[in-house]
Every structure is written in structure tokens, then in C-alpha cells.
Amino acid sequence: MAQREHSDGAAMELTTPTKLEYYDQLLKLQSKAILLSSFKGDDGRKALILDSTVFHPQGGGQPSDTGFICITDSNLRFCVQDVRSKDGVVFHYGVAEDSSRESELEQGNGKEVILQVDESRxxxxxxxxxxxxxxxxxxxxxxxxxxxxxxxxxxxxxxxxxxxxxxxxxxxxxxxxxxxxxxxxxxxxxxxxxxxxxxxxxxxxxxxxxxxxxxxxxxxxxxxxxxxxxxxxxxxxxxxxxxxxxxxxxxxxxxxxxxxxxxxxxxx
Incomplete structure (x- = not known):
């Protein structure tokens, strides 16, 4: 069971593992998902948790994917810089392309997002x-x-x-x-x-x-x-x-x- 800390110190338990879209679709670089949660990590970057992901988290001797996550009903783009997994839950770390709109991420829980992996990487x-x-x-x-x-x-x-x-x-x-x-x-x-x-x-x-x-x-x-x-x-x-x-x-x-x-x- 993974936990994450809100800025107010309250813990949120995440019991459902993230579905890994690349597991049986080796060529898949884009997918849709639902944004479940967003919060600020210890290093100051935002972390997004989704119900599914096409991003490969770092592990097994392989570096993580990078790319973008976009909320479908806005033009806000989240730059994914690092991806990690803990207890089956995948954390997408990064920053909003427009930092002045970062607060919109916290209002996006439950919304559909589009994921795009950097193909060359x-x-x-x-x-x-x-x-x-x-x-x-x-x-x-x-x-x-x-x-x-x-x-x-x-x-x-x-x-x-x-x-x-x-x-x-x-x-x-x-x-x-x-x-x-x-x-x-x-x-x-x-x-x-x-x-x-x-x-x-x-x-x-x-x-x-x-x-x-x-x-x-x-x-x-x-x-x-x-x-x-x-x-x-x-x-x-x-x-x-x-x-x-x-x-x-x-x-x-x-x-x-x-x-x-x-x-x-x-x-x-």
C-alpha cells in the first residue's frame, strides 16, 4: 500500500495499483487515463497519480520514460521528467509547462488526461x-x-x-x-x-x-x-x-x- 503526503501533512492511502498500458502493447506511446491525484513532492515538483499509464517507471535497470500529460478540456501540459513506482502505484513527477497555471492540476481530479511518451527516448x-x-x-x-x-x-x-x-x-x-x-x-x-x-x-x-x-x-x-x-x-x-x-x-x-x-x- 503506497502513501503520499499532502502539503497539510495528511496522508492519503492509495490501494489500487496503476494499470500499465505498455505491458502487453509494446509499441504504445499514447493513452488516455483519469487523473486521480496531484501533490507537491519533497523536491518541489508536482506528482500526478493516474488510474493507468503508458509511462514506464524507472526500474529493472531501465530509466523511466519522459513526455507530457495534458488535461483534455484545457491546453495545460504537464512535462513528465521522472516516473517512479511504489507498491504498484506509479508517480509521474514534473512541472506544468506554464508554471502560473499549476494550481489547475489540483482542480483536475477525476478528469480525463492524454499521455504522450517521448518516442526517441x-x-x-x-x-x-x-x-x-x-x-x-x-x-x-x-x-x-x-x-x-x-x-x-x-x-x-x-x-x-x-x-x-x-x-x-x-x-x-x-x-x-x-x-x-x-x-x-x-x-x-x-x-x-x-x-x-x-x-x-x-x-x-x-x-x-x-x-x-x-x-x-x-x-x-x-x-x-x-x-x-x-x-x-x-x-x-x-x-x-x-x-x-x-x-x-x-x-x-x-x-x-x-x-x-x-x-x-x-x-x-
Missing amino acids: RRLNSRLHSAGHLLDVCVRNVGLGHLEPGKGYHFPDGPFVEYKGMVSPNELQTKQREIEIEVNALISKGGKVYAAVLPYEEAAELCGGSLPDYIPQGSTPRIIKLGDNPGCPCGGTHVSDISEIISMKVTQIRTKKGTTKVFYTVGA
Whole structure:
């Protein structure tokens, strides 16, 4: 259950999770929603809470979307600068384009709003995030199946995937080249990317027979499947076809203290 503080200090409980419109519609960049609440955050920016959103909140190693939210019966535009999620409730942080009209947001509760995601930022983030998952596939394909995928950092400034396990120092350069060749072969081949929320057993089967321990049995995880490759649980945004990643360069592999990091970039 998420809470937020009004300026007068009174707390408002928000028990209904925000519906995520991008969950099963990978290409969706615009949507309509109802404004449920607006308030001033600790940093002075406004935060909007909606019944649904097409904005991806920061998380899973992926930065948040940015863009605009407009109240349909006025020309007021709210610039979304950051998006965060807590206990299933999504908070859209930003400022009114015309600061003198910011008070109108507080009078807009219950009104319909139009959401527009910044397309160029979404596409870059989706390409980087999808490339990270494709990297997992290629790491296994080049004989490094003992590496267990861990956290990823899919931001433009130095994306990487971290794995549990080590690579022999003598193999680092060879494996770096092999992974890059393998991943670019998959990108050239292409393949549709699918996203679906599935029953636990069906999700496990799509992911090679099992799911990570952090996913509770009996739950309904969202699964991403890149082409003919095994699926994986993920809540982020993705390309609609593997070929949209364009190309990928493995810039470095570091192995130290039981972990291996594979750094990469994607083509312009």
C-alpha cells in the first residue's frame, strides 16, 4: 500500500495499483487515463497519480520514460521528467509547462488526461533493455552457461549485464569476440518480440522449464520472448522485433570476485 503526503501533512492511502498500458502493447506511446491525484513532492515538483499509464517507471535497470500529460478540456501540459513506482502505484513527477497555471492540476481530479511518451527516448531505452536480454542468450550460446544472470544496467551511459560466476582470464578476449559475433547474427536474423502475462506453469515452460526463485509460485509473471529464444520474466519495455536493436558491440568483459560484467553499446 503506497502513501503520499499532502502539503497539510495528511496522508492519503492509495490501494489500487496503476494499470500499465505498455505491458502487453509494446509499441504504445499514447493513452488516455483519469487523473486521480496531484501533490507537491519533497523536491518541489508536482506528482500526478493516474488510474493507468503508458509511462514506464524507472526500474529493472531501465530509466523511466519522459513526455507530457495534458488535461483534455484545457491546453495545460504537464512535462513528465521522472516516473517512479511504489507498491504498484506509479508517480509521474514534473512541472506544468506554464508554471502560473499549476494550481489547475489540483482542480483536475477525476478528469480525463492524454499521455504522450517521448518516442526517441523510449526507443533507445527499449533497444538497450532488449539488447541486455539478448546478451543473456548469447552468453549461453558461446559456452558460458555456468554464468547466472544478475542485475543489469540498461542506461545509455555504460550499459552492462552482471553475472554470477567467473570467466578464465585467458578466455576473456576470445569470449568477448564470440559473444559479439553471436549477438549480431541474431540481430541480423531478427524475430518478433512478444510480451504476455501468463500463469506460473505456462511462464516456466516458456522460460526453459523454470523461473527464478524471486518469482512466487502461483503468480502470473510477465514474460518477454525474443524470437525463437527462451523467454524471460521482465517488466520493462522492448523492441517489437530483434532487428530494431540494429547492432551491438561488446565493449568489455570484466571478471572479479565471483562476478562477471559484460559491457555493451547498441548501434545508432
